[in-house]
Amino acid sequence: MAVIAMGMLFAACKNAPDNNASKTLEAIQGEEVAVLTDAPNVPPPITRTHATKVVVNLDVIEKVMKIGDSTDYSFWTFGGKVPGKFIRVREGDLVHFTLHNMPDSKVSHNIDLHAVSGPGGGAEVTNVAPGQSATFEFRALNPGLYVYHCATGPVGMHIANGMYGLILVEPKAGLEKVDKEYYIMQGDFYTKGKFDAGGLQDFDEEKAIAETPDYVLFNGKVRSSTGANAFPAKVGDKVRLFAGNGGPNLVSSFHVIGEIFDKVYMEAGTEVNHNVQTTLIPAGGASIVEMKMDVPGVYNIVDHSIFRAFNKGALAQIKVTGDKKPEIFNKLK
Amino acid sequence: MKFFLTTILVTVFFGGIFAQQKTVTSVKKMVVIPAGMYEPFFITKANKPLRVASFKMDETAVTNAEFLEFTKQNPKWRRSKVNRLFADSNYLRHWQSDTVIGIAHKNIYNSPVVNVSWFAAQAYCKWKGKRLPTVAEWEFAGNGKPLNSKYKSLTDFILEWYRKPNPPVLPNIKSTYKNQYNLFDMHGLVWEWTFNFNSFISKGDSRGSTADEQKAFCAAGSLDVKDRTDYAGFLRFSYRGSLKGNYCIANLGFRCAKDLK
Numbered sequence: 001m002a003v004i005a006m007g008m009l010f011a012a013c014k015n016a017p018d019n020n021a022s023k024t025l026e027a028i029q030g031e032e033v034a035v036l037t038d039a040p041n042v043p044p045p046i047t048r049t050h051a052t053k054v055v056v057n058l059d060v061i062e063k064v065m066k067i068g069d070s071t072d073y074s075f076w077t078f079g080g081k082v083p084g085k086f087i088r089v090r091e092g093d094l095v096h097f098t099l100h101n102m103p104d105s106k107v108s109h110n111i112d113l114h115a116v117s118g119p120g121g122g123a124e125v126t127n128v129a130p131g132q133s134a135t136f137e138f139r140a141l142n143p144g145l146y147v148y149h150c151a152t153g154p155v156g157m158h159i160a161n162g163m164y165g166l167i168l169v170e171p172k173a174g175l176e177k178v179d180k181e182y183y184i185m186q187g188d189f190y191t192k193g194k195f196d197a198g199g200l201q202d203f204d205e206e207k208a209i210a211e212t213p214d215y216v217l218f219n220g221k222v223r224s225s226t227g228a229n230a231f232p233a234k235v236g237d238k239v240r241l242f243a244g245n246g247g248p249n250l251v252s253s254f255h256v257i258g259e260i261f262d263k264v265y266m267e268a269g270t271e272v273n274h275n276v277q278t279t280l281i282p283a284g285g286a287s288i289v290e291m292k293m294d295v296p297g298v299y300n301i302v303d304h305s306i307f308r309a310f311n312k313g314a315l316a317q318i319k320v321t322g323d324k325k326p327e328i329f330n331k332l333k
Numbered sequence: 334m335k336f337f338l339t340t341i342l343v344t345v346f347f348g349g350i351f352a353q354q355k356t357v358t359s360v361k362k363m364v365v366i367p368a369g370m371y372e373p374f375f376i377t378k379a380n381k382p383l384r385v386a387s388f389k390m391d392e393t394a395v396t397n398a399e400f401l402e403f404t405k406q407n408p409k410w411r412r413s414k415v416n417r418l419f420a421d422s423n424y425l426r427h428w429q430s431d432t433v434i435g436i437a438h439k440n441i442y443n444s445p446v447v448n449v450s451w452f453a454a455q456a457y458c459k460w461k462g463k464r465l466p467t468v469a470e471w472e473f474a475g476n477g478k479p480l481n482s483k484y485k486s487l488t489d490f491i492l493e494w495y496r497k498p499n500p501p502v503l504p505n506i507k508s509t510y511k512n513q514y515n516l517f518d519m520h521g522l523v524w525e526w527t528f529n530f531n532s533f534i535s536k537g538d539s540r541g542s543t544a545d546e547q548k549a550f551c552a553a554g555s556l557d558v559k560d561r562t563d564y565a566g567f568l569r570f571s572y573r574g575s576l577k578g579n580y581c582i583a584n585l586g587f588r589c590a591k592d593l594k
């Protein structure tokens with residue numbers, strides 16, 4: 001349904017006739033295996049000028065990992081981390097997608113990619129038991145940044161356990177060149193114990209249904225991207241964030257303290273807004289934001305529903321190094 | 334607790350005997366499950382609450398030692414001979430060979446046999462003059478109240494098991510809990526095959542039946558489920574829905590059932 005709505009959105013407000021799915025499809029030339037990356041890394045920009053067959057192999061891995069410095073959680077993942085592997089393809093590509101559920105998994109899983117035009121976004125054809133694989137193909141018709149997630153019942157539990165990631169369908173002409181690209185994804189987590197309670201924490205379905213998370217996190221862990229793990233940049237760099245929100249419940253008021261987004265691809269579609277302070281990222285949605293880092297220092301990325309940032313973990317950082325720019329920002333006295 | 338310890342010691346002891354003799358002479362104990370109502374987790378027009386007639390069920394899952402006897406006496410169900418249509422390439426992969434479980438695996442003689450297909454499980458039960466339990470029978474029996482369990486709810490116990498990765502060596506039968514029907518390990522040891530595991534997907538001959546599957550697995554459909562907080566039941570239905578008859582999976586075993594005479 002989201003896919004259909006998205007498709008209509010594109011059809012309604014599109015400037016480039018290229019996006020029209022009813023036009024003849026581009027010829028597929030050659031084949032390549034997709035480079036997949038863990039957050040905060042992003043695969044390199046696509047320089048191809050033709051459509052190709054892109055082979056994507058994604059493993060479902062259930063594993064215990066740190067959700068906080070002293071707290072463990074049993075995550076269900078696409079590729080071994082939360083969020084799942086970042087997938088980058090070009091508009092028009094034929095994506096040959098294989099989902100493999102590791103033999104040690106306890107439960108079955110599938111994948112719904114919001115970039116797919118087809119029933120269930122792939123979920124119906126990829127319901128895989130432990131040790132099994134499923135393969136399907138889809139055409140990446142609409143450019144944009146899309147969430148993918150597990151849609152096996154109970155869907156909310158699979159998402160709450162970390163089963164989401166992003167797939168970028170780069171427009172044919174590519175995205176404007178920037179100096180740094182990072183992958184960041186928000187998610188809310190529900191545990192029997194309170195925030196940072198320690199030990200191995202179980203999923204709490206009652207809190208999930210009540211939508212009262214103990215954790216709201218960027219990239220799956222408290223302090224995943226702060227201090228030594230802050231995203232590095234230099235003064236003068238243009239930084240692009242591929243920002244997603246897995247949910248399952250909360251909408252993100254995505255904000256970088258001390259910066260203004262020069263560009264926001266609204267809801268990760270083709271329309272660009274300028275000079276934005278805070279942008280909404282729906283659960284199961286994404287945004288592409290760009291900013292030029294003019295002044296050195298540490299910039300906090302937050303969900304500006306601010307208790308989430310300071311009490312539930314929704315905090316990441318960009319660390320900008322380089323010469324001071326007193327003509328832009330200057331401490332007096 | 335003492336009950337648990339005793340059963341573990343006993344099973345380890347007998348496991349050792351099996352390891353030496355590699356034969357099973359005892360007859361599998363079955364228990365009588367009383368008649369009752371089974372409320373399907375996912376209710377549709379075709380999938381209504383059912384009355385389950387009284388039946389007999391193996392008190393534990395079928396073990397590696399028991400299944401070994403089956404492969405010895407039924408060569409076509411040996412690993413190297415089995416038809417791939419009836420068991421995929423993972424069939425009995427944890428055994429050393431066709432008819433040897435293996436010295437490295439001597440602790441699993443009395444553990445549930447896994448990596449067996451639906452066809453193999455059904456053939457085993459038939460060989461024993463039994464059959465696989467239906468989903469309704471299995472779920473009704475599986476909902477029996479645990480005895481001697483430290484968990485305050487069965488769902489909590491099951492969910493804790495679901496979130497743990499498979500152990501390197503599968504524990505023996507009777508190592509978890511016994512329920513009100515005197516069944517052991519209905520949850521917490523392995524998943525178990527049922528006779529009609531995919532019936533609510535492929536029931537009937539119309540293509541429309543897949544709509545049930547769609548509804549059950551996709552977000553929109555979960556509104557139809559009986560108890561939306563029964564995440565354990567939901568996970569079991571999703572798991573069954575992902576199976577095919579020739580699949581052999583490392584955490585999937587079975588036990589047999591039988592009609593009352």
Ligand SMILES: [Cu+2]
Nearest residue numbers: 109150158163
């Ligand atoms: Cu899943």
